[in-house]
Structure formats: C-alpha cells, structure tokens
Amino acid sequence: MFQKILIANRGEIALRVICACKELGIKTVAVYSEADRHSLHVRFADEAVCIGPAKSARSYLDIPSVISAAEITNVDAIHPGYGFLSENANFAEVCETSGLTFIGPKPDVIRAMGFKQHAREAMDKAGIPILPGSAGVLESPEHGLETAAKIGYPIILKATAGGGGRGMRVVNEASELPGLLAQAQAEAGAAFSCPDVYVEKYIRKPRHIEFQILADHYGQVEVLGERECSIQRRHQKLIEESPSPRVTPELRQRITDSLKKAMKEVGYTNAGTVEFLMDEDGSLYFIEVNARVQVEHPVTELVTGIDIVKAQIRIAAGEPLTSILTEPVTMRGHAIECRINAENPETFTPSAGKITGFNLPGGIGVRVDTWAYTDCVVPPYYDSLVAKLICYGTDRKEAITRSLRALDMFIVEGIHTSIPLHQRILSDPEFQAGDIDTGYIARFLAK
C-alpha cells in the first residue's frame, strides 16, 4: 500500500480523498493555490504545498508544479479527483515517467475514452447499445445527409473531441443539415482544435443514466448499479440519485453483464462511469465514459455501502477486487444528492464571498461533503460547489422527505446558494413522481 498520496485537487473532493487516505492509514499532501490557503483540504492534510496563484492554469492545472510538489514531498501516488487534471492522459503519463502512481486508468485508456468516437466503437464491439449514428467522422454534408436519412430525423451533431455542449447542433430536417454542420465544425475546431463532428439519433426527453464501474488490474470488473442524473441545467447536474426510478432490475442486470465484458475488453482499470441516454421507451444508449471519480459518486456509496475512493486507491496499489469487495455488490434503499452551489437560486449568477453563518444538517441518513465552514470565503476563481448534501432513505419517498428536512436545516448565511432551488424541485409533484428528463429544469424554471 502507498505510504503517502498527493491530492491534485481542491474543495470537497480533495477533502474526500483525504478522508479515504486517513481511513487507510496513508499520509496526505494537499496542494493549493494562494486563494485556497484557508481551505479545509489544506487544514486536514498531513502536509500542504502552495503551487501557484489563484488562476487554475497556473496552479491546479499546471503539471510541472503538481509534479514538483509530489517530488519534494516524496509521495508514492497522485489522486487527481475530478475536473482539473483528472482526465488528462498526458498528466497520467508524466506521473508514470516520474515514478508516481496515477490513481486512475492507464494513460492510453484515458486517451481512448476521451475520443468519443473511439469509445463508441469499443462499446459497440462489446455489445453495449449505441445510439444509432455515423460509424465515424462526417466527411461532407452529403455523408451527413445520407447517414441522417438512415437514422431518421431529428439527429444531433456532436464534436468528436468535445464536451459541455460545444460543437453540438440538433437537426430537425434535411434542409437544415449543411448549415448546422458547418457551424458545429467551426465551433468544435475553435473549442477543441479538432473540427471533427459525428452524427447521432436525437432523443426527445432523454434521461441521463450512468453506471458506476470498478475494475482491478487483473481483469475483474464490477458494476455498482446506476445513477440517474437527469436534473441538469445547461449540462450542469443539480440533483443525482441512485437507483434510477426507471431502471428495472432486469435492465440493470443486462447492462451490468455487458459492461463487465466491455470494460474488461478496453482494458479499463480503477473507477469510471459509463453514461447513457434513456429514451421514452426505457431503452439505454451509450454516450461516453468518464474516466475518473464523479461528483455524484456518494449516492452509489450510500446504496451499495462501498467506499469508491478507497477502492480507487486500493486498486491503484494493486489489490484485486476480490479483496476489496468481500461481498457481492447489492443495492439497498435510495440516495439523492443535491449540489449546493454558491449561486443565486433564480438568476444562477455565482455568489462568491464570506460565509458568515453555517449550520450543517445531521442526523439519520444525512451525509454532507463540504470544504466550507463558518467564516470561510468562497473564492470567485473556481466552480461554485460549496457542499454536497446526500440523503439516504429506505425508499425514494423517504430520501426525498429527508432531503427536504435536511435542506431546511442547512443554513448558509453571507452568500446566495442553490438551497431554495433544491427545495422547490424536491417539492415538485413531477419530480416526486420520478417524471424527469434532461429537459425537466428548463420546463420547471419556465413554470
């Protein structure tokens, strides 16, 4: 097992990794920018190294600074958290050449999963259902029209190297295609230095469903059930839950079996998430693989009882899954996560500043992951996530009522937070009925 791990991240996920290390008896090194000097991840690590100014590009994203910090503190391994360098295959490679274990998949697997078309092909080969679409990059408008005719409109154009909605266009009929294709290519080229675009069937009212994977270095893959993440605003997830109200035990089992095979074939190791869209019939279609731990991993931890971050570290240290998961994976109860963001709950403008009053909810079934505390300052430089409130119940109804009472008792003064928005969503009969899709928030806000 590792003696000391550097955590190349900040905020709640850095603290999450520190918790896992403490429980495993591993020393920790925090890195931080000047803006995060008073953050809890700095407070609770065994050592801490300032690696640069507030701007991420010169601190958390600066590979030489992170690696140097690892070298001067003599760590064995680096946990990248999510975001920042977590899916940067070059960083994973630099770690390896510097003699540091990167806690995540191998660099070539990260790279392969980062190119969506590669990932699609790999999954398709392994029998995972893929959204009908072009087998590869669209060569020309004609190629696009031909493919779209086969799939049937509406279709969606997506950037091969993309993410976050950039380079995406929905095409409702053939006449729109050439113009929108040119736009998508231009946007993809500008955003990702690669103008390649592919085409997929466009699903109306899709649900966002993702499966949690753990895979060791010996070819064993386990699937820890799914999460439903359909409550999103502009591709930013707001509420996630496990299990999904729409995934049946049969469907879960079928996808689990396929994914075990697929992930083994692509040589996947460590934790990962396989994202799907679900159409109104309940069919799942693969979208992409996230080769890292997710923000929303705690909902899976609550229903399976498995510590995903500890599993990541133990896998990276060479432990087989058989010794990490001593019992078969089972799901019990229901868990819901609310992302408490520092933002105006109506206008969604970020709300940095000092937290003057802070009361965390506690009691049965309530988990809070946060880096914040009374009198801390939410810096304006990074994402607005202040805390994750994750509530467990024996069923979805109890998880919802418990979330509502915990939100009621979650007091943050001095800044705006999304707490009132979460209270409104969780009180909404449509949400309570499980009648959700990725368009839910837009409809809800328009009400």
Next chain:
Amino acid sequence: MFQKILIANRGEIALRVICACKELGIKTVAVYSEADRHSLHVRFADEAVCIGPAKSARSYLDIPSVISAAEITNVDAIHPGYGFLSENANFAEVCETSGLTFIGPKPDVIRAMGFKQHAREAMDKAGIPILPGSAGVLESPEHGLETAAKIGYPIILKATAGGGGRGMRVVNEASELPGLLAQAQAEAGAAFSCPDVYVEKYIRKPRHIEFQILADHYGQVEVLGERECSIQRRHQKLIEESPSPRVTPELRQRITDSLKKAMKEVGYTNAGTVEFLMDEDGSLYFIEVNARVQVEHPVTELVTGIDIVKAQIRIAAGEPLTSILTEPVTMRGHAIECRINAENPETFTPSAGKITGFNLPGGIGVRVDTWAYTDCVVPPYYDSLVAKLICYGTDRKEAITRSLRALDMFIVEGIHTSIPLHQRILSDPEFQAGDIDTGYIARFLAK
C-alpha cells in the same frame, strides 16, 4: 397520523425527534428552559414554548408546565425523548387523561418494567434467560445466605427500584453478606424510598449487550439486532456499537425469537431496549428493560436502515409494523457511536461554556447528531452530551478507522471534550480486538 407533536426534551434528542417529524410532515412544538433559548431544537421547531427556568425540576421535569404547553399549542401527541419524563408512568398517564398520545409504551407497562423484579419475573416466564438469583426481595440475612449458597459466590445485591449503581454491593463470601446487605438496603431506601434488595449472580468481566425492540398495537414485535455498550465509565456509556463482536448469528436468532414472545406477553408497545449481561462463556442474562428510545439508537439505525424514531411515532399513531417495516429486518455492516461530552478527557470534570470554533466531520459513513453550533453555549445545568458521532463501515475495522478519521476532523474549540479520550480508546489494540467488558475503561484509564 398526528398533525402536531410536542417534544418534551432538549438537546440532540429533541432535534432528532424534530427531524423525524419533519420527514413525516408533522408540525413540532419545542419546549425549553430559559437556559436553552438559543438551542437548535428551539430554532428548528415550528413553534417553541418557554416552560420554566434552567433548573430541570422546574422546566423539563415539571409535568404541569409540559402539559400546559401541549394544551396551548393544540398538539396531538408528546414525544418524551430519553431521560427527563420518558420513563415516568405518571406522566404517560397524565398525557392520556389530557387527551394526548404519549409516544411510548402504556403507563402500566412502563411501571411494570420500572420495577426490576417484576420485569425479571415477566421475562423469566417468557423463557428469557435470567441471571440466577432470588425469586424476590430478600427477607432477611438468612434468606440471603441461603440464596447465595444456591447460586454460588460472588453474588451482587441490587435495589428493586434502583438504577445507576445505588443500592448495589458485590459479595465475595458468606461472611460479608449480612453487613453489605444492611448497607445496600439503607442506600436503596434513601435513594428510592424503597429498601427492597434482591440478589443475583455476580458476573466477572461482563459485556453489556442490549436488544432493540419495536412493537405495534396489534401484537407484532420485531427485534432490530443488538448493541454492545460495554465501554462505560461509572455506568455512563461512552462508546456503543452494533453488532456486538461477540454475538453470533445463532445467539442473535435465539434471543430474537424469545424476545418476540416475551414482549408480546407483557403487552409491550412502541420502542424499547432489553438489556443483558454476557458472561465470559458468551451466555446472556436479562437485566432490565428500558421503556424508551436510547441515546445509542443510531447505531442500530445505521446497520438496519430503519428509522427508529419515525417508527415510534407511526406506531403511536396506530400504524401496524407490517406497514412500517416493509422488508424483513436485516443487518448490514457495522456502526460505532462515540458520545462527545463536554468534559475534560482526563479528569472527567464537566466543561460548560461557549463553543468558539466548531467543525463537524462529514463524508462517507459519518453521522453526527448534535444540538451545538459555532458560538453556542453549553449550559452547566444538564448532561454534558454535546454530540453523537456515529460511523458506519462495511465491517468493524472500517467503522473504527472511519471513526478515528472523523474524530480527527471534529473540531470543538472553547470547551474541553471527550474527543481525545475516544481517539485513545479507538486506537487501543485491546478495543480493536473486540476484547472489551464493562471493566474495560477502569483498566484502560489505569494504564
């Protein structure tokens, strides 16, 4: 279901009941003494009534004040929490005659369980193993000598109406008996207005094991496994866990079956705890019934997933257990509770005062039940419990390492707390090996 409940208690248990009510959609009324004006239970209740000055006898223990508060706020029911009026049969009776539902067993059952000898006889009749002892009150020193000879020394003398160690004497040989009996009777008479004393076999190095019961109004009883509470200092529990490292599945099943029968026969309803001593052979002997929710109920909630306080309320409202527990009771994982007291961890002197810094641990597997917050004041008038830290793990080892990391991240400034003591105990190889009994703390502190 009730519309509104009054909580006749303070501190974390009052807040615990408020959480349950919020999740059930029931309005709450807090009562408070002048010393508790700024307590969180007052803050988070829908209504709050000041019922008297700081002294418990004139506020939390004053039946007319509590009942009047219930009357002016038009509540349907009263939850007594633990301590204070929770096992006061008269109070339960006054509630009934005032048209208020007392959330607990019927007054006559509370009364019967309060007299230990009655409880022993009832349990004995139902086939629960009882510690060998006198069938009733000791009439004379001769009667005592005769009984002790049958049982075999050492024996222990106990007050029939007693508790908390008063009126207790360990007798190692016959010659000591007459003198110690007189002492025990005098002490019992002074403490409980009843000098009756009975005799029991004295167990060396006993473990304190208790079983959690839920019983509805229709004769159904469920047992939610056991808790081990052997880590005690002067009969004050410090650390509790579930399951017990020494209870085997077979023993658990046997006791569960007997208790279902016994508790049905005594007409027990609502939540309760049946306490046992375990000798070094692993045999259990009944001691007493606690006819209320226990401080340590959360460890059972974490391993069973059942909300005991919500179950109490639903049972009192007339719901059958079949609708409250929709699935068979099962235990998963391991949970440990540390009682964080406001006291010097070495001298055990209480440490009231203002909490100037307060950081709650969070993250996976951590539950905190507390009424405290940054800048609150721990009043000197009541018990010293500031917070309960309850940690869940897939096994005992994980529950211990998680408790240690959570204690590490639990910051309380301005007062002394028992956190350092808990850290020392949880790090002790003897504790980690599960090698504990009620004498553990005395030995540990003497080290």
Next chain:
Amino acid sequence: MNIPEIKELIQALIDSGVAELEVQRGENRVRIVRGGAVQEVVVTTASAAAAPVQHVVSAPAVPAAPPAPKAEEGLQTVKSPIVGTYYAAPSPGASDFVNVGDSVKPGKVLCIVESMKLMNEIECEVSGTIIAKHVENGQPVEYGTTLFTVRPS
C-alpha cells in the same frame, strides 16, 4: 453598472479588507468607502441560532422591559410564572381584575393563568399603578411572558 454589480463590488471590498474603492465607467462612477468597524459587526453574528424563532406565544420572554414604555426608568414588569392561558377577568363577562391606571397593592389579583384546568391567580408583588397590559384575554402565555407593567409608588 447595475445594482448586482455594485453589490458584488461592495462584497469584494468587504472580503478583501480594502478601505476605499472608486470605479468610473464613462459617465458612471461608483465610490465605496469602508466603514470603521464593519468587520467586527459581521463577525459577531452567531450562525444558525441567531435567526429568530417563531414563538407560539407572541412576546418572547427575554428578561427585557416591554417595548413601549421602555424609556421610563424604574418600571417593573409582572411575568407569567407558568405556561397556560391568560384570563383578564374572573369569569366570562365579568369585568377585568385590573385596568390601566388602576392602583395595585401586593396581593392584589391581576389575572388568571389556566394550566391543566387549574385557575392560577397571579398576584401583584408591589404597590403602584398599572401602566400597561400586554396580553389579550384568552391568549396563551409561556413561562416568563410579560403580562403587566407597573410603575411602583
């Protein structure tokens, strides 16, 4: 420059510890000067419990004089010693035990607080004049609710 932006600037000023900030954009100009003891005021705010509680009984029984006649020194208040329902008169329809302006002496019954069906007479402990009645007939009172203000004679 709109209000949210200005607020953000104010916040930035507060967070940073900067004393003075002046921003001009074309014809628009904003100048923010930090107050002398701003920080201290903010810091003292206790977190959760500082927010007000919705008390069932109107006046919280804080040991403080009633709001209106506070200015006058030497006034005494009569507080409810028990939780219950306040009655101004001995029976429905009867006239009140006391009215504003009445002279009272120790032992004079001022009102009744009903608790558990028992009628508890609340007696005056000083000599003086009733200058305020704070509770309406039939209203619930908690321990410490201010019932009367008396000007001692």
Next chain:
Amino acid sequence: MNIPEIKELIQALIDSGVAELEVQRGENRVRIVRGGAVQEVVVTTASAAAAPVQHVVSAPAVPAAPPAPKAEEGLQTVKSPIVGTYYAAPSPGASDFVNVGDSVKPGKVLCIVESMKLMNEIECEVSGTIIAKHVENGQPVEYGTTLFTVRPS
C-alpha cells in the same frame, strides 16, 4: 473594465502591499485604497482553518515580509515563482550565486529552483543589496516561498 478584472486588481493590491492603486483606461477609471486593518479580516477567521497547518515547506508564503528585517521599510523580497528544490550554487561544491551583502542588479542569477529535473535560474529584478537569504541549499520550496530580501538602491 469588468467586475472580475476589478477583483483581480484588488487581489493584486493586497498581494503587493501597495497602499493605493488608480487605473484609467479611456473613460474608465478605478481607484482602490488599501485598508488599515487588513490583518483583522484574517484574524477573525473562526473555527477550523484558524489552526496552523503543518506546511512541508518551512516558511508559509503569506504575502508578508520576512520576520527578521520587517522593521525596515522599503525592503523587497524575492519569492519562488515555482515549486521545487532550492539550490544556492550552480553545482555541488561551487560557491553560492550570491551572499548577504552582495550588490545585485536586474538579471543577476540569485539561485536555482529545480522542478521536474529542470534547473530554473531565478533572476533578480531590482538593483540593491542582498540583506537576507531565507532558504538553505537543497531545501524544498513552494510557490511564493520567500527566498531573499533585497534593500533596493
């Protein structure tokens, strides 16, 4: 000039120790004056983060002058722009790049910070005299660690 830019200026002001800053771009103008009691903001920080962190690198890189020569005004510090290992000399056994009392000019190499096997020469940016060396040869430094104090000439 938008809000984030203004905030960045505020931060720059705080980091630099400059007392007042005025920027004009065409019709836009910003003026920031530093508060007297900046430290108080830090001091009031309550609970968790107030406790000291065990930094791997000896001196925390707080924007403050080095402890010893603090009394003297107008001193400048040279801080490490990168994380790495500090070397006082170009090679083992060679004499140090600079010593206390040396006169330095802009461009003069003061030390090396090794980061990922790369030797980064840290150059002086002012003319003056080295009055303190804060880091031992071979010691790790973090971003912002104070390396030298210079009295500008």
